[in-house]
Amino acid sequence: MAALIEDYALIGDLQTAALVGRDGSIDWLCLPRFDSPACFAALLGDEDNGHWRLAPAGAGACTRRAYLEDSLVLESVWETAGGAVKVTDFMPQRDRAPDLVRIVEGLSGRVEMLGVLRLRFDYGAIVPWVRRTDGHRVAVAGPDSAWLRSEPEVPTRGEGPSTRSEFTVAAGEKIAFVLTWHPSHEPRPALIDPHEALDHSLADWRAWAGRCRYRGPYREAVVRSLLTLKALTYAPTGGIVAAPTTSLPEEIGGVRNWDYRYCWLRDSTLTLNSLLALGYEDEARAWRDWLVRAVAGDPADLQTMYGLAGERRLPETELPWLAGYERSYPVRTGNGAVSQLQLDVYGEVVDSLHAAREGGLRAKPHAWNIQRCFLDFLREHWREPDAGLWEVRGPRRHFVHSKVMAWVAADRAVRTLEADPSLDGDLDGWRALREEIHREVCEKGYDAGRGAFVQSYGSTELDAATLLIPRTGFLPPDDPRVLATVDAVRRELTDDGFVRRYGDGLAHTAVDGISGTEGTFLACSFWLADALQLTGRPKEARALFERLLAVRNDVGLLAEEYAPAAGRQLGNFPQAFSHIGLVGTALLLDGAGPAH
Numbered sequence: 055m056a057a058l059i060e061d062y063a064l065i066g067d068l069q070t071a072a073l074v075g076r077d078g079s080i081d082w083l084c085l086p087r088f089d090s091p092a093c094f095a096a097l098l099g100d101e102d103n104g105h106w107r108l109a110p111a112g113a114g115a116c117t118r119r120a121y122l123e124d125s126l127v128l129e130s131v132w133e134t135a136g137g138a139v140k141v142t143d144f145m146p147q148r149d150r151a152p153d154l155v156r157i158v159e160g161l162s163g164r165v166e167m168l169g170v171l172r173l174r175f176d177y178g179a180i181v182p183w184v185r186r187t188d189g190h191r192v193a194v195a196g197p198d199s200a201w202l203r204s205e206p207e208v209p210t211r212g213e214g215p216s217t218r219s220e221f222t223v224a225a226g227e228k229i230a231f232v233l234t235w236h237p238s239h240e241p242r243p244a245l246i247d248p249h250e251a252l253d254h255s256l257a258d259w260r261a262w263a264g265r266c267r268y269r270g271p272y273r274e275a276v277v278r279s280l281l282t283l284k285a286l287t288y289a290p291t292g293g294i295v296a297a298p299t300t301s302l303p304e305e306i307g308g309v310r311n312w313d314y315r316y317c318w319l320r321d322s323t324l325t326l327n328s329l330l331a332l333g334y335e336d337e338a339r340a341w342r343d344w345l346v347r348a349v350a351g352d353p354a355d356l357q358t359m360y361g362l363a364g365e366r367r368l369p370e371t372e373l374p375w376l377a378g379y380e381r382s383y384p385v386r387t388g389n390g391a392v393s394q395l396q397l398d399v400y401g402e403v404v405d406s407l408h409a410a411r412e413g414g415l416r417a418k419p420h421a422w423n424i425q426r427c428f429l430d431f432l433r434e435h436w437r438e439p440d441a442g443l444w445e446v447r448g449p450r451r452h453f454v455h456s457k458v459m460a461w462v463a464a465d466r467a468v469r470t471l472e473a474d475p476s477l478d479g480d481l482d483g484w485r486a487l488r489e490e491i492h493r494e495v496c497e498k499g500y501d502a503g504r505g506a507f508v509q510s511y512g513s514t515e516l517d518a519a520t521l522l523i524p525r526t527g528f529l530p531p532d533d534p535r536v537l538a539t540v541d542a543v544r545r546e547l548t549d550d551g552f553v554r555r556y557g558d559g560l561a562h563t564a565v566d567g568i569s570g571t572e573g574t575f576l577a578c579s580f581w582l583a584d585a586l587q588l589t590g591r592p593k594e595a596r597a598l599f600e601r602l603l604a605v606r607n608d609v610g611l612l613a614e615e616y617a618p619a620a621g622r623q624l625g626n627f628p629q630a631f632s633h634i635g636l637v638g639t640a641l642l643l644d645g646a647g648p649a650h
């Protein structure tokens with residue numbers, strides 16, 4: 055059975071990522087890209103679906119573990135009766151083939167170690183042929199091959215469905231294992247030196263983290279979140295995935311299990327804003343260029359999400375051979391929300407390009423053309439109902455947040471033109487559009503009787519996304535309607551102080567058309583902290599923020615959701631949305647401008 059979600063740590067090479075449990079088992083890894091089929095899928099089934107455990111024989115969870123400084127190099131230490139041993143796990147940034155490196159180092163005494171490797175290609179479905187060649191164990195099936203070697207060589211043997219290595223490590227000894235994925239039709243991949251690769255990886259991550267401009271009191275948490283966001287970036291294209299996993303459930307045993315290994319425009323723009331606010335212009339530029347390529351074409355064809363290279367077809371299917379995380383079934387790949395109309399996305403993209411421009415990123419003519427096309431599209435379509443930022447699968451509605459973000463698109467376009475009249479655009483028309491949307495949202499989106507902005511026109515349901523209203527500039531933080539909305543969300547949408555997206559229980563299904571319910575949504579909880587700060591309650595904002603920091607796992611990672619009663623993280627992990635929220639709130643508490 056897989057571990058608790060919060061028991062996993064993340065390692066990655068900016069093209070894919072793996073989850074390492076406290077027991078030394080790597081239970082999730084997709085190769086060669088984030089969205090490729092997993093070769094270790096025990097996370098969503100059992101050990102037979104693929105995993106790689108390397109730990110002292112008979113041991114359980116490690117005694118302690120941590121990332122080595124500001125890096126994605128993970129060190130896990132076991133103290134056993136015979137002595138102490140450290141396993142250092144990382145994925146070097148790759149030249150060609152992806153490598154997973156595990157260096158075992160004796161710290162004291164002598165420790166009996168056991169390695170169990172079960173490679174299962176295609177999400178745990180395919181048992182490969184394993185042979186020995188050239189000092190390697192090579193597993194091959196279909197298009198995939200994986201090569202395992204160790205330095206110095208330790209004996210391995212096949213036992214049933216796995217490759218086992220039993221060896222002893224004494225104080226001062228180091229044994230490095232390297233697992234390399236390669237297309238099966240190609241000759242053996244080039245070998246890396248695992249120790250040199252470790253030095254390079256550390257130096258790269260250190261240098262990257264050192265560029266962070268944040269100097270406030272939450273530096274450790276902010277830097278870890280930024281490292282996590284960076285790890286979710288697919289370096290060859292600049293695309294950013296929402297999370298490296300699929301189908302970690304929003305409810306244990308439930309059906310709310312989605313594939314997040316794609317680039318949502320919403321999540322990516324928010325990631326970009328965080329990176330840009332803290333000095334990472336290169337990533338911002340790479341993503342902006344990715345965006346320009348991905349969305350090229352008719353704005354009516356804009357998708358809410360794309361593949362890592364901008365692919366458009368992401369058909370949602372189920373993997374019936376996987377039992378699901380703690381029996382949360384189905385396990386899905388692809389994502390049906392890809393074809394939804396979500397009007398907020400236009401606002402998020404225009405806002406982000408506006409922030410990039412203001413942040414000093416040299417504008418690209420294409421980027422401005424995209425914004426103009428988006429405005430043309432919104433002028434025609436902003437009055438339509440949509441699926442909203444929560445991607446509901448029930449009937450379309452007039453979501454207040456979607457309309458507010460349509461206003462944001464018009465507002466940022468107007469402001470860009472005002473600042474640079476040499477640009478081409480319909481200043482008067484966009485001003486009128488901005489005015490019209492504002493009037494309608496204030497008329498139809500605010501329920502005076504209820505004393506709050508509601509989720510959609512005509513509904514009495516609340517929605518945590520309305521907490522974003524003061525951050526967008528749609529209304530000032532001291533507007534009585536904003537104050538009332540923040541209070542209503544706090545009163546009615548919280549669970550032990552953490553915020554739900556909307557409704558609860560049956561109300562949940564009524565809103566989104568999916569059975570079951572879910573935990574509190576961490577990004578929304580950060581938004582409440584932001585709203586408290588903006589509306590003059592800084593002590594309460596800080597207190598909530600610090601409670602949220604305490605939800606992070608031992609290595610600083612957050613999933614999408616949190617179940618306060620069970621004290622468990624839920625949903626895909628680690629999730630960009632949650633870490634974006636953390637960075638944004640840290641900046642806001644520090645007096646900096648909005649990062650989301």
Ligand SMILES: OC[C@H]1O[C@H](O[C@H]2O[C@H](CO)[C@@H](O)[C@H](O)[C@H]2O)[C@H](O)[C@@H](O)[C@@H]1O
Nearest residue numbers: 296312318320321389390391443444445
């Ligand atoms: O709630 C149903 C929807 O849940 C997922 O969407 C959520 O994740 C996205 C990626 O982080 C985020 O952009 C969105 O706001 C969230 O609601 C799922 O991907 C959808 O398919 C599903 O309909």
